[in-house]
Amino acid sequence: MPEITRLYKGLYDEFEVEVVFGTAEDISPREAHTFEEFIFVAQGEIILTRSDKQAPERYGASSFIHLPAGVEHVIDARETPTRLVIIHPDK
Structure with missing residues:
Protein backbone atom coordinates (compact mmCIF):
# COMPACT_ATOMS: atom_id res chain seq x y z
CA MET A 1 0.00 0.00 0.00
CA PRO A 2 1.58 3.31 -1.02
CA GLU A 3 1.94 6.21 1.36
CA ILE A 4 -0.31 9.06 0.17
CA THR A 5 -0.40 12.63 1.46
CA ARG A 6 -3.30 14.80 0.27
CA LEU A 7 -3.56 18.58 0.15
CA TYR A 8 -6.93 20.25 -0.48
CA LYS A 9 -7.34 23.91 -1.44
CA GLY A 10 -10.20 26.16 -2.47
CA LEU A 11 -13.46 27.23 -0.90
CA ARG A 30 -9.40 0.21 -11.22
CA GLU A 31 -11.28 3.51 -10.97
CA ALA A 32 -12.68 6.46 -12.89
CA HIS A 33 -13.38 9.98 -11.67
CA THR A 34 -15.95 12.63 -12.53
CA PHE A 35 -13.04 15.09 -12.84
CA GLU A 36 -9.83 15.19 -14.86
CA GLU A 37 -6.55 13.98 -13.38
CA PHE A 38 -2.93 14.84 -14.07
CA ILE A 39 -0.12 12.48 -13.06
CA PHE A 40 3.53 13.50 -12.83
CA VAL A 41 6.05 10.67 -12.39
CA ALA A 42 8.77 12.25 -10.27
CA GLN A 43 10.77 9.05 -9.72
CA GLY A 44 10.50 5.42 -10.73
CA GLU A 45 8.30 3.87 -13.36
CA ILE A 46 4.61 2.98 -13.76
CA ILE A 47 2.45 1.03 -16.14
CA LEU A 48 -0.84 2.82 -16.76
CA THR A 49 -3.82 0.86 -18.03
CA ARG A 50 -6.67 3.08 -19.19
CA SER A 51 -10.03 2.51 -20.83
CA ASP A 52 -9.37 4.97 -23.69
CA LYS A 53 -6.20 3.20 -24.91
CA GLN A 54 -5.77 -0.20 -26.56
CA ALA A 55 -2.76 -1.33 -24.50
CA PRO A 56 -1.09 -0.43 -21.20
CA GLU A 57 1.62 2.24 -21.44
CA ARG A 58 4.89 2.53 -19.52
CA TYR A 59 5.95 5.89 -18.09
CA GLY A 60 9.23 6.82 -16.40
CA ALA A 61 10.57 9.73 -14.40
CA SER A 62 9.62 13.19 -15.73
CA SER A 63 6.52 11.86 -17.51
CA PHE A 64 3.34 13.93 -17.35
CA ILE A 65 0.00 12.23 -18.08
CA HIS A 66 -3.49 13.65 -18.53
CA LEU A 67 -6.55 11.49 -17.78
CA PRO A 68 -9.87 12.99 -18.89
CA ALA A 69 -12.88 12.67 -16.62
CA GLY A 70 -14.58 9.28 -16.86
CA VAL A 71 -11.53 7.29 -18.04
CA GLU A 72 -11.09 4.09 -16.01
CA HIS A 73 -7.49 3.51 -15.08
CA VAL A 74 -5.05 1.41 -13.04
CA ILE A 75 -1.62 2.62 -11.93
CA ASP A 76 0.94 -0.16 -11.42
CA ALA A 77 4.25 0.92 -9.84
CA ARG A 78 7.18 -0.96 -11.37
CA GLU A 79 10.14 0.34 -9.34
CA THR A 80 11.08 1.04 -5.76
CA HIS A 88 -7.18 17.00 -9.47
CA PRO A 89 -7.65 20.68 -10.43
CA ASP A 90 -11.45 20.73 -10.19
CA LYS A 91 -12.54 17.84 -7.97
Whole structure:
Protein backbone atom coordinates (compact mmCIF):
# COMPACT_ATOMS: atom_id res chain seq x y z
CA MET A 1 0.00 0.00 0.00
CA PRO A 2 1.58 3.31 -1.02
CA GLU A 3 1.94 6.21 1.36
CA ILE A 4 -0.31 9.06 0.17
CA THR A 5 -0.40 12.63 1.46
CA ARG A 6 -3.30 14.80 0.27
CA LEU A 7 -3.56 18.58 0.15
CA TYR A 8 -6.93 20.25 -0.48
CA LYS A 9 -7.34 23.91 -1.44
CA GLY A 10 -10.20 26.16 -2.47
CA LEU A 11 -13.46 27.23 -0.90
CA TYR A 12 -14.90 23.71 -1.32
CA ASP A 13 -11.60 21.79 -1.28
CA GLU A 14 -12.03 21.37 -5.03
CA PHE A 15 -8.29 21.48 -5.84
CA GLU A 16 -6.51 18.33 -4.65
CA VAL A 17 -2.86 17.30 -4.85
CA GLU A 18 -1.73 13.80 -3.87
CA VAL A 19 1.92 13.02 -3.18
CA VAL A 20 2.37 9.26 -3.57
CA PHE A 21 5.36 7.27 -2.29
CA GLY A 22 5.08 3.76 -3.72
CA THR A 23 7.05 0.58 -4.23
CA ALA A 24 7.16 -2.02 -6.99
CA GLU A 25 4.42 -4.01 -5.22
CA ASP A 26 1.85 -1.19 -5.31
CA ILE A 27 -1.10 -1.14 -7.71
CA SER A 28 -4.14 1.12 -7.59
CA PRO A 29 -7.71 -0.11 -7.82
CA ARG A 30 -9.40 0.21 -11.22
CA GLU A 31 -11.28 3.51 -10.97
CA ALA A 32 -12.68 6.46 -12.89
CA HIS A 33 -13.38 9.98 -11.67
CA THR A 34 -15.95 12.63 -12.53
CA PHE A 35 -13.04 15.09 -12.84
CA GLU A 36 -9.83 15.19 -14.86
CA GLU A 37 -6.55 13.98 -13.38
CA PHE A 38 -2.93 14.84 -14.07
CA ILE A 39 -0.12 12.48 -13.06
CA PHE A 40 3.53 13.50 -12.83
CA VAL A 41 6.05 10.67 -12.39
CA ALA A 42 8.77 12.25 -10.27
CA GLN A 43 10.77 9.05 -9.72
CA GLY A 44 10.50 5.42 -10.73
CA GLU A 45 8.30 3.87 -13.36
CA ILE A 46 4.61 2.98 -13.76
CA ILE A 47 2.45 1.03 -16.14
CA LEU A 48 -0.84 2.82 -16.76
CA THR A 49 -3.82 0.86 -18.03
CA ARG A 50 -6.67 3.08 -19.19
CA SER A 51 -10.03 2.51 -20.83
CA ASP A 52 -9.37 4.97 -23.69
CA LYS A 53 -6.20 3.20 -24.91
CA GLN A 54 -5.77 -0.20 -26.56
CA ALA A 55 -2.76 -1.33 -24.50
CA PRO A 56 -1.09 -0.43 -21.20
CA GLU A 57 1.62 2.24 -21.44
CA ARG A 58 4.89 2.53 -19.52
CA TYR A 59 5.95 5.89 -18.09
CA GLY A 60 9.23 6.82 -16.40
CA ALA A 61 10.57 9.73 -14.40
CA SER A 62 9.62 13.19 -15.73
CA SER A 63 6.52 11.86 -17.51
CA PHE A 64 3.34 13.93 -17.35
CA ILE A 65 0.00 12.23 -18.08
CA HIS A 66 -3.49 13.65 -18.53
CA LEU A 67 -6.55 11.49 -17.78
CA PRO A 68 -9.87 12.99 -18.89
CA ALA A 69 -12.88 12.67 -16.62
CA GLY A 70 -14.58 9.28 -16.86
CA VAL A 71 -11.53 7.29 -18.04
CA GLU A 72 -11.09 4.09 -16.01
CA HIS A 73 -7.49 3.51 -15.08
CA VAL A 74 -5.05 1.41 -13.04
CA ILE A 75 -1.62 2.62 -11.93
CA ASP A 76 0.94 -0.16 -11.42
CA ALA A 77 4.25 0.92 -9.84
CA ARG A 78 7.18 -0.96 -11.37
CA GLU A 79 10.14 0.34 -9.34
CA THR A 80 11.08 1.04 -5.76
CA PRO A 81 10.83 3.88 -5.05
CA THR A 82 8.09 5.28 -7.27
CA ARG A 83 7.06 8.83 -6.49
CA LEU A 84 4.06 10.48 -8.10
CA VAL A 85 2.32 13.83 -7.88
CA ILE A 86 -1.35 13.50 -8.81
CA ILE A 87 -3.39 16.65 -9.39
CA HIS A 88 -7.18 17.00 -9.47
CA PRO A 89 -7.65 20.68 -10.43
CA ASP A 90 -11.45 20.73 -10.19
CA LYS A 91 -12.54 17.84 -7.97
